[in-house]
Amino acid sequence: RVTSTVRIVEVGPRDGLQNERSIVPAAVKVDFINQLSRTGLKCIEVTSFVSPKWVPQMGDNAEVFQAIEKVPGISYPVLVPNVKGLESAMKVGVKEIAVFTSASEGFSQKNTNGSIQQVINRTKDVINVAKDHSIKIRGYISCVVGCPYDGYVKPSAVAKLCETLLSLGCYEISLGDTIGVGTTNLMKDMLKAVLVVAPSDKLGIHCHDTYGQALVNVCTALESGITVVDSAVSGLGGCPYAKGASGNVATEDLVYMLQGLGVRTDVDLNSLIEVGQFISKTINKPTNSKVNSALFKN
Numbered sequence: 001r002v003t004s005t006v007r008i009v010e011v012g013p014r015d016g017l018q019n020e021r022s023i024v025p026a027a028v029k030v031d032f033i034n035q036l037s038r039t040g041l042k043c044i045e046v047t048s049f050v051s052p053k054w055v056p057q058m059g060d061n062a063e064v065f066q067a068i069e070k071v072p073g074i075s076y077p078v079l080v081p082n083v084k085g086l087e088s089a090m091k092v093g094v095k096e097i098a099v100f101t102s103a104s105e106g107f108s109q110k111n112t113n114g115s116i117q118q119v120i121n122r123t124k125d126v127i128n129v130a131k132d133h134s135i136k137i138r139g140y141i142s143c144v145v146g147c148p149y150d151g152y153v154k155p156s157a158v159a160k161l162c163e164t165l166l167s168l169g170c171y172e173i174s175l176g177d178t179i180g181v182g183t184t185n186l187m188k189d190m191l192k193a194v195l196v197v198a199p200s201d202k203l204g205i206h207c208h209d210t211y212g213q214a215l216v217n218v219c220t221a222l223e224s225g226i227t228v229v230d231s232a233v234s235g236l237g238g239c240p241y242a243k244g245a246s247g248n249v250a251t252e253d254l255v256y257m258l259q260g261l262g263v264r265t266d267v268d269l270n271s272l273i274e275v276g277q278f279i280s281k282t283i284n285k286p287t288n289s290k291v292n293s294a295l296f297k298n
């Protein structure tokens with residue numbers, strides 16, 4: 001038995017498009033996000049306010065955030081690495097941010113140019129300013145089971161970081177299998193350790209599908225009591241600083257699986273398939289969603 005409802009966090013516009021070789025024009029991103037807003041999704045991660053020197057694909061963050069329709073009842077978080085990014089986000093009216101950290105030192109250095117502790121310190125500054133402005137804060141932990149630089153990651157390292165981020169004021173922690181190496185047993189061990197320090201309603205799962213394990217790993221998380229799942233329409237996604245990482249679990253595949261389990265998502269699968277087709281065609285890539293390939297009728 002699993003939960004009766006799942007909240008999906010759509011990360012395609014951010015996790016997906018940050019990893020595209022060519023920069024998708026801002027107007028296309030806006031159209032994409034507006035289409036996602038009409039599928040029933042309740043949370044859409046729009047962009048990131050990171051350094052454009054590091055991730056040029058997100059350099060149009062302010063323009064995109066300002067231009068999208070903000071549908072009441074839908075949250076539009078953005079990724080923020082430091083106070084500079086937060087200030088830029090606040091200028092355009094961002095109401096929710098996601099801070100991001102890594103359970104492994106190697107990825108922390110490569111992705112955010114600092115040790116785990118340095119990034120926690122930076123994150124503390126971000127959280128303090130965000131709290132002063134009543135901005136909601138979600139937290140990410142990357143490399144929860146494996147790191148592209150350090151290999152296996154201990155569950156205790158994830159649990160420790162999770163406890164820290166919650167105590168700083170994150171309302172929820174998204175546990176990221178950044179390079180998709182997780183298997184059922186690795187996931188179970190990691191979740192067991194994390195659930196000692198955090199209740200399941202403070203956790204989400206974020207699975208990349210590099211090894212084809214993402215849906216299975218999501219299922220394992222649901223069986224552990226987690227009810228929030230990150231996904232990207234068309235299976236977009238990856239991280240420029242996690243070589244070889246492929247896309248997130250596809251939102252279409254996730255919704256199909258949840259429907260089969262009798263879990264309510266409020267997301268309309270047909271609309272999602274249309275948006276998946278739109279973005280795949282626009283970036284000139286075949287969809288990574290098996291459900292989209294199976295159900296799309298030309």
Ligand code: HMG
Pocket residue numbers: 015018048049050051052053054055079081082084085086088100111112113140141142143176177178206208238239240241
């Ligand atoms: P740094 O180089 O140490 O930063 O990078 P710095 O403070 O020394 O600044 C360097 C330059 O960047 C300066 O410009 C700053 O102004 C500028 P200069 O003076 O040389 O002209 N800068 C900025 N500009 C705009 N907005 C900002 C900003 N910050 C600095 N916010 C930093 C440190 C953290 C900024 C950098 O490493 C960075 O931006 N990293 C982000 C990398 C990234 O976005 N990775 C992908 C997202 S994480 C992910 O995908 C994983 C996830 O999906 C979960 C999972 O799958 O596991 C979330």
Ligand code: MG
Pocket residue numbers: 015176178206208237238239
């Ligand atoms: Mg990711």
